[in-house]
Amino acid sequence: MTIQEKFTDILERKNAAAIRSGRQPEDVTLLAVTKTHGADEINQAIAAGATDIGENRVQELVEKYDKVSPVRWHLIGHLQTNKVKNIIDKVVMIHSVDSMKLAREINKRAEAAGLVMDILIEINSAMEETKSGIAAGDLKELVTEIVSECAAIRVRGLMCIPPLAITPEDARPYFREARELFEEMKTWDLPEERFMPDVLSMGMSGDFEVAIEEGSTIVRVGSSIFGPRNYR
Ligand SMILES: *Cc1c(COP(=O)(O)O)cnc(C)c1O
Numbered sequence: 646m647t648i649q650e651k652f653t654d655i656l657e658r659k660n661a662a663a664i665r666s667g668r669q670p671e672d673v674t675l676l677a678v679t680k681t682h683g684a685d686e687i688n689q690a691i692a693a694g695a696t697d698i699g700e701n702r703v704q705e706l707v708e709k710y711d712k713v714s715p716v717r718w719h720l721i722g723h724l725q726t727n728k729v730k731n732i733i734d735k736v737v738m739i740h741s742v743d744s745m746k747l748a749r750e751i752n753k754r755a756e757a758a759g760l761v762m763d764i765l766i767e768i769n770s771a772m773e774e775t776k777s778g779i780a781a782g783d784l785k786e787l788v789t790e791i792v793s794e795c796a797a798i799r800v801r802g803l804m805c806i807p808p809l810a811i812t813p814e815d816a817r818p819y820f821r822e823a824r825e826l827f828e829e830m831k832t833w834d835l836p837e838e839r840f841m842p843d844v845l846s847m848g849m850s851g852d853f854e855v856a857i858e859e860g861s862t863i864v865r866v867g868s869s870i871f872g873p874r875n876y877r
Pocket residue numbers: 678680701721722806849850851865866867868869
């Protein structure tokens with residue numbers, strides 16, 4: 646299958662899963678994850694209808710940015726504070742905020758660029774030591790601090806990555822836990838211009854349909870669209 650065909654296939658499965666779980670196709674965004682793939686391949690996905698592209702490394706995003714047709718870019722991987730300035734005017738959303746230090750830097754750079762950056766807080770549901778993300782129990786404190794200090798940030802919700810190498814059904818409890826946390830967030834009384842929790846980013850190639858059934862609003866799909874990654 647070509648990239649166009651694979652993209653269309655995933656889009657249809659994404660839409661079917663949304664309808665199956667009582668939502669509209671447009672309520673769930675398909676984010677095409679393009680790490681290790683070149684601008685040509687990304688442009689093929691855009692030609693097939695991709696509106697949102699996810700990269701997990703700043704350098705790759707910056708290298709491809711000018712070679713790719715206009716599209717909404719998302720930063721989904723771990724972000725070092727010294728790299729924030731390189732992407733602040735290029736992305737519409739940062740999915741991987743997990744510290745006040747990073748939030749402060751994003752705020753500073755967004756303010757200087759005259760914009761408000763939409764962010765998600767990355768939840769580490771399995772509490773794996775090697776992974777980024779914060780514990781569920783630390784979420785409210787971090788969000789409250791960001792909202793009170795950072796005028797150039799709007800907190801839009803959560804990103805969750807379940808442990809690797811498990812089956813889609815094994816991932817379901819992690820998705821459900823993230824969904825519960827997300828629903829709890831919606832009850833927090835924080836100013837709307839800085840806090841609008843309406844995005845739940847979860848689900849990848851192997852498990853995006855289960856994630857949608859559990860309430861995902863953005864699925865991040867890479868290898869099912871672009872094939873295996875070519876790490877150099
Ligand atoms: C690579 C990556 C994805 C996509 O993974 P696939 O299994 O290839 O679909 C999703 N989210 C993040 C954070 C990633 O780094």
